[in-house]
Structures are given as C-alpha cells and as structure tokens.
Amino acid sequence: xxxxxRATNPLSGGLLWKIPWRLSKFxxxxxxxxxxxxxxxxxxxxxxxxxxxxxxEAIERWKAEMPTEEEMLPKDKYTxxxxxxxxxxxxxxxxPKWTRVSQRINPPGY
Amino acid sequence: xxxxxITLHRSAIGLPERTRGxxxxxxxxxxxxxxxxxxxxxFAGMIMKVKELVRVQEVERRLxxxxxxxxxxxxxxxxxxxxxRRM
Numbered sequence: 255x256x257x258x259x260r261a262t263n264p265l266s267g268g269l270l271w272k273i274p275w276r277l278s279k280f281x282x283x284x285x286x287x288x289x290x291x292x293x294x295x296x297x298x299x300x301x302x303x304x305x306x307x308x309x310x311e312a313i314e315r316w317k318a319e320m321p322t323e324e325e326m327l328p329k330d331k332y333t334x335x336x337x338x339x340x341x342x343x344x345x346x347x348x349x350p351k352w353t354r355v356s357q358r359i360n361p362p363g364y
Numbered sequence: 365x366x367x368x369x370i371t372l373h374r375s376a377i378g379l380p381e382r383t384r385g386x387x388x389x390x391x392x393x394x395x396x397x398x399x400x401x402x403x404x405x406x407f408a409g410m411i412m413k414v415k416e417l418v419r420v421q422e423v424e425r426r427l428x429x430x431x432x433x434x435x436x437x438x439x440x441x442x443x444x445x446x447x448x449r450r451m
Contacts (some may be wrong), residue, residue, distance in 0.1 A: 288416070291373075295415045302366060302403040302422040310405045312412045354374055354416050 276345050277332055285331065285346070288353060289323040320358050335360040366403040367423050371396060374417040386413045400426040 277285065300313050323331075329343075334357055336344040342364045346352055372392040376384045390410055391399045401407040403422060411420055427435075 291419065292415050295411065295418065295420045298420045298422055299368075299408045299411055302368065303405060303408055305366070306403070308405050310408050310412070312409055316412070351378060354376075354379060356416060 273348070274345075277347055281347065282332055285353075286323060289326070289331070289358075292356060293322050320356070326358060330358065330360055335364045367400045367426055368403050368407055368411065369398060369400055369421040369423045369427075370411060371398045371419045372417060373419050376414070376417060379417075383414060383417075386410050387417070390414070392418070398427075398432050 296313060296316055299310070300317070303309055303313070321330075332346055333343045334346050334349060335342055336348075346357060349355065349357055370390060370392065372387065372395050375395055376387055387393075390401065390407075400423070411418060
C-alpha cells in the first residue's frame with residue numbers, strides 16, 4: 255500500500271501522462287505573445303518590401319488567409335478542430351510543437 | 365539599402381529537416397545568434413518559412429559582430445543608486 259513499490263497507476267501501467275484538457279491563464283498569455291511576435295515578423299517583412307515597391311506571394315497569402323492575434327476568436331486561439339473529439343474541439347496544446355507552429359484557422363462551421 | 369536583422373529566438377530542435385535547412389541557409393546555428401541579410405524578397409521568403417522561430421528588425425546597415433556584442437554588454441563598473449549616510 256505504501257513505500258517505494260506501491261501499486262500506483264504510473265508504476266503498474268507504464269506510461270501515464272497527465273496533460274490538462276485546457277490551457278492555464280499563464281499559458282494563454284504566453285501563447286498570445288507568441289502569436290503577436292509572429293504577426294510583428296510578418297508586418298516587418300511586409301513594410302520592408304513595400305518600401306522598395308516589392309511584394310511576396312507568401313506574405314500576400316498570409317495576410318489574406320490568416321487572422322491577426324486581435325482578429326482571432328478566443329475559441330480559435332486556444333482550441334483547434336479535431337474530428338475525434340467531443341464537440342470537435344481540443345486544446346491547442348495537444349498539437350505537437352504547438353509553441354513553434356502556426357495553427358490559426360479551423361474548418362468553417364466548426 | 366536596408367537589411368533584415370534576424371535573431372534566432374527559438375531552437376529548431378525536433379522540427380522538420382526543411383525548417384532546419386532554412387535556418388542553415390540563413391546562417392543561423394544557435395539561439396540568440398544574429399545575422400544580417402539584404403531586405404529582398406528572397407530573404408523575406410526564407411524568413412517567412414521560420415517566422416515562428418526568429419525575431420526580425422529592418423536596419424539601415426550591417427552591424428559587425430563586435431557592435432552586436434557591444435549592444436548587449438552592460439557598462440563596466442558601478443553607479444550609486446542612492447547614497448547612504450555614513451555612520
């Protein structure tokens with residue numbers, strides 16, 4: 255029952271990962287700051303090229319398709335579509351490498 | 365002629381080979397390393413590929429390695445914030 259060889263879930267079953275189902279308020283804040291950092295990089299590139307009268311397809315596509323941090327709904331900021339989940343949504347922190355990839359848009363209607 | 369001042373802020377460990385290849389092409393090998401590239405569409409496209417990992421500024425000229433280091437080196441010596449009366 256007690257001691258170093260007690261039968262707890264992680265000891266008997268091997269892997270037991272506990273990932274909270276939602277982000278904490280601190281995680282959310284850091285996530286917003288990361289979103290804004292990406293927005294500022296794109297804005298810097300766009301402004302620099304616009305000065306020279308040039309543009310780039312990747313930047314134009316990003317501006318056309320991707321909402322900025324201010325434009326995003328909280329639902330899209332902190333959760334993402336998943337067809338296997340109840341109500342089709344899971345926390346964005348379930349996405350592998352979620353702090354270093356851009357995941358901003360979800361299927362329309364979900 | 366302006367330049368992009370690119371600093372690698374997040375490591376690319378565990379990211380796809382393509383992403384790490386872009387960083388290598390930009391000359392970024394370690395975190396907080398800074399490189400300068402001309403503000404041209406081809407470099408902007410490369411930065412777009414790694415936009416989650418880098419911080420970018422537009423600057424007028426290339427700084428040397430020494431100048432970049434001098435920016436983040438604190439001043440030598442000390443200063444007195446508030447003089448305390450001697451006993």
